[in-house]
Amino acid sequence: MSFQMRRITLGVAFLTALFLTIAIACGPSAEPAASSETSPAAPATAPAAAADQPAATAPSADTKANRTDGTSSEQPTAAPDQQAAADPTATSAPSRPQTVPIQSAEDIPTIEGIDAWLNTEMELQIAQLAAEGKVVLVDFWTYTCINCIRTLPYLRDWWAQYEDDGLVILGIHTPEFEFEKDYQNVADAIETHSVGWPVAQDNNMTTWRNFENRYWPAKYLYNVRGEMIYSHFGEGAYAETEERIRNALVEAGADLSDDPFNAPQDQARDPAFQSARQSGRAAVTPELYAGWHRNFLTARAGRPPYVAQQEYFDAILNAEDRTEHTVATIEVMVPQDIQPHAMYFQGQWSVEPERIRHARKTENLEDYLALNYAAKSVNAVLTSDSGEPYRVIMTVDGAMMTPENAGEDVQWDENGVSYILVDEPRMYALVDNPQYLHESILTMRSDSDDFGLFAFTFGVYAEGP
Structure with a gap:
């Protein structure tokens, strides 16, 4: 040498x-x-x-x-400080289970370390929302992430269609770049992308770590008993995700008989x-x-x-x-x-x-x-x-x-x-x-x-x- x-x-x-x-x-x-x-x-x-x-x-x-x-272009973005030790160039992507064993209500991660809340006047917790009879979809994202941007139209549709039936979407904005920590930048992005649901600014990754999350975007679905019943990482599987949301809402007592399920298609x-x-x-x-x-x-x-x-x-x-x-x-x-x-x-x-x-x-x-x-x-x-x-x-x-x-x-x-x-x-x-x-x-x-x-x-x- x-x-x-x-x-x-x-x-x-x-x-x-x-x-x-x-x-x-x-x-x-x-x-x-x-x-x-x-x-x-x-x-x-x-x-x-x-x-x-x-x-x-x-x-x-x-x-x-x-x-x-x-x-x-379709897979989730992974944080390097939490990556798996496996060969990152292996043919298969990192383990990303589409479904998870039901997680008990006692294990609900806490949303904390939040710098600011947007689109809501109060701090929100999954346990409290579940106690109020809400189905909660947690979405980890950051506003310059192309994978996150591609999922937003589907989230907008679900919010418009199911909010009145008891669905709450909680956006956890965990920044990838330093400038994404700026409150006004996030607020502008929320307006640009018509994000109407509550968003928490998780600038120090505290909530990210509480969830042991590794990816942008990542979705976690909780039923009214506070159990995590489904998760998905990255783009796609929109029909499966919506079906899980609907099942959880029906279990919670929502009447969707007049709201037929038109399965959304993944991007072609x-x-x-x-x-x-x-x-x-x-x-x-x-x-x-x-x-x-x-x-x-x-x-x-x-x-x-x-x-x-x-x-x-x-x-x-x-x-x-x-x-x-x-x-x-x-x-x-x-x-x-x-x-x-x-x-x-x-x-x-x-x-x-x-x-x-x-x-x-x-x-x-x-x-x-x-x-x-x-x-x-x-x-x-x-x-x-x-x-x-x-x-x-x-x-x-x-x-x-x-x-x-x-x-x-x-x-x-x-x-x-x-x-x-x-x-x-x-x-x-x-x-x-x-x-x-x-x-x-x-x-x-x-x-x-x-x-x-x-x-x-x-x-x-x-x-x-």
Whole structure:
């Protein structure tokens, strides 16, 4: 082993030990667990910081496997400080029972450590609601989580249909990123997504831990005796979940005879993706995180990191007095041949724990990021430190975007330049292709030094993000 490799390996070991100490303090962080027949190609030259890493053996690495058959976009997001020690790249996803043994009323987790309640004037507890004859559906979510966003239409339907019959939905908002702890950000998201049921801000993960929860989104159903009778993690199984809700309401005395059960359908996958899957070419880029915390945790798990440039890792490894808050600036170039399923950066960028940020103001859009992805839709979590809006110019395969392939947040100026306007911290819909693409290169450019990227997510549904 060369001196350089030994130095880098020791640096990763240091950071690994650091993560084991600060996992809880850093807050929940990971990507959706996934299963697949194939794995994405690693960068042509794997970053040394990601090389020679042991498999994950302790609960501090990402549990979202870098799998690419499309199921990654549908599986729940898992918090790394609570992941299973099993190989995260195994074909089967982490154990996620759709039903659970009935949990007695004496074991009802307490909702506590709440920073604020929204959509209610009082604090709520499952035991008290059950004593009042209510059926309670607890939903763990966070507002930039694509998996959570996809479940909200179903929750809205259940709330509208069954609230008068005795259903109470309790939203537990446990943040994945630091900015998701902000009360106004959560309040704005609740308004944007028409969330009408009570929501508790669980910023310190106290209630999350009381439930021994591991995923966003996660649903737990309680009957009027205070027993947990059903749970589901991730997207899908909407018909089964609604049927369980209806059964619990009928048992509680609700009359649903005039309210027929129209079983909701899970979201349909794109036909082109289905065809590619049958031919064995159904790669889908997994969720990609831009912050160095997750990149090093992923490297520790023995998987390709989300950023494919060695300079990114060297900047953290070479930083003096490294802590969980270390920030470092890099100047990098995008290579001619960019490999799939990884991010590349051009110019000056600030490598930060949860994100990467454009590190200077420019005038000619000379700095950019590039991504070779496989999906039908692409989304990104973006913020602005100053609070001032900024433009990010978007191109796909070297051309400006069109209404045919643009996500709902894309706009065009008078010259036909496609861009998004980042004016609040949230998830932005960037790309919505007419059909699934096995390979396409997305570039994003901005002159603003507020340009901050947290994560990319991808979808293969016929409709929606």
